[in-house]
Amino acid sequence: MKKTKAEAGETIQLLLQTGKQHFAKYGYAKTALEDIVKDSGLTRGALYHHFKNKEGLFFAVIESIQKQIAQNIEQQASKSSDQWEQLSLGCRAFITSAIEPDHKQIILIDGPVVIGWNRWRQLDANHSMRLLYNQLEQMQKNGCFLSLSVESLTHSLSGAMNESALWIAEKGSFDSIDEAMHVLDVYFEGLKQTN
Amino acid sequence: MKKTKAEAGETIQLLLQTGKQHFAKYGYAKTALEDIVKDSGLTRGALYHHFKNKEGLFFAVIESIQKQIAQNIEQQASKSSDQWEQLSLGCRAFITSAIEPDHKQIILIDGPVVIGWNRWRQLDANHSMRLLYNQLEQMQKNGCFLSLSVESLTHSLSGAMNESALWIAEKGSFDSIDEAMHVLDVYFEGLKQTN
DNA sequence: ATTTTAACATACATACTGTATGTATGTAAA
DNA sequence: TTTACATACATACAGTATGTATGTTAAAAT
Structure with missing residues (x-):
């Protein structure tokens, strides 16, 4: 189940992209992490492995923009x-x-x-x-x-x-x-x- | 237990004032209604009786400001x-x-x-x-x-x-x-x- | 080849909002 | 003055969302 480094990078990008879409569409407060990971085909575990928390993901999204x-x-x-x-x-x-x-x-x-x-x-x-x-x-x-x-x-x-x-x-x-x-x-x- | 109209008015003012303090100090997201009512010596019931919800209280606070x-x-x-x-x-x-x-x-x-x-x-x-x-x-x-x-x-x-x-x-x-x-x-x- | 560690999944603890329900009291009409 | 009802709360609970602890598997490292 452990993926290669490149695959993990893709996971991060996927979370960033999906997160961006949700944050843009619903706003930070009304965005549920559950929905982000579901849309990404992942679970909360993946998200919390790569990002500290909801704010951490949001921060990363902001940086890219x-x-x-x-x-x-x-x-x-x-x-x-x-x-x-x-x-x-x-x-x-x-x-x-x-x-x-x-x-x-x-x-x-x-x-x-x-x-x-x-x-x-x-x-x-x-x-x-x-x-x-x-x-x-x-x-x-x-x-x-x-x-x-x-x-x-x-x-x-x-x-x-x-x-x-x-x-x-x-x-x-x-x-x-x-x-x-x-x-x-x-x-x-x-x-x-x-x- | 029912208070007179004037007393109810005081309750509203108390909630507004306490709410204002908490919103100003902690920001909207990190303000817990539980803390507001506790500080006011009231309960959630009082708050939800006079205001629709958290946003409603915030709206009222904003209006006064x-x-x-x-x-x-x-x-x-x-x-x-x-x-x-x-x-x-x-x-x-x-x-x-x-x-x-x-x-x-x-x-x-x-x-x-x-x-x-x-x-x-x-x-x-x-x-x-x-x-x-x-x-x-x-x-x-x-x-x-x-x-x-x-x-x-x-x-x-x-x-x-x-x-x-x-x-x-x-x-x-x-x-x-x-x-x-x-x-x-x-x-x-x-x-x-x-x- | 063995150990270690990264990349997740799953289950759960915690916290907070909002709602449903109960109760006591003021108020107005009969 | 008593009855009917509305108002002003209190309490308990349900729902939802975040964050954490732990387990599992496979890639890296040694």
């Missing part, structure tokens, strides 16, 4: 060499990634609540908020918005994007992305005139 | 007759109210997750986001930021304030409020130049 989103942001931002345009492109990429049905509930709603706000922020160095912070910090080094706290600005913009993304996802219309980005661009106009 | 915060916002905003200053004062009042230890966990973290994002928005007409929307709508009618969607702007600013408040609460320093407000004021500069 975060990596994907961060990759997306970097890819889009790198399409321009202008720092303000990079910022704008990165923000749009975040919103676009975040509202994907598989991501929305996990990233925008349950994530910070379940794993706690502190751990949420520390998640990993490639977390999307980190990318935002780095970009803003670089811009400040280049002389932009010198009077502002980059940390404060990061959280402010991050929050604006999170809530905007939720609103967009709710409306279901992709035009809303443009509206939200328009608002952000207006903020950026204010930032450009700050020193 | 929302009312308090909204009242605070209106009071502060009314101190000026300049619409931009009203906006700024209202925002500061929201942040200041939201970071109070008794409010933070309930309003900023668990609220939207537990009762669902839709019901969260619809909560009541005096909900703080509604006040923000009304203020922005009025300003737009006066010719401000005509090219922007007020709805989009509302969510964007609301999200910025929520996340900023969480960050401020985390740091524990009241100077952070000024930093966050400084960022908001920079946004407002951008808004002022938009039509």
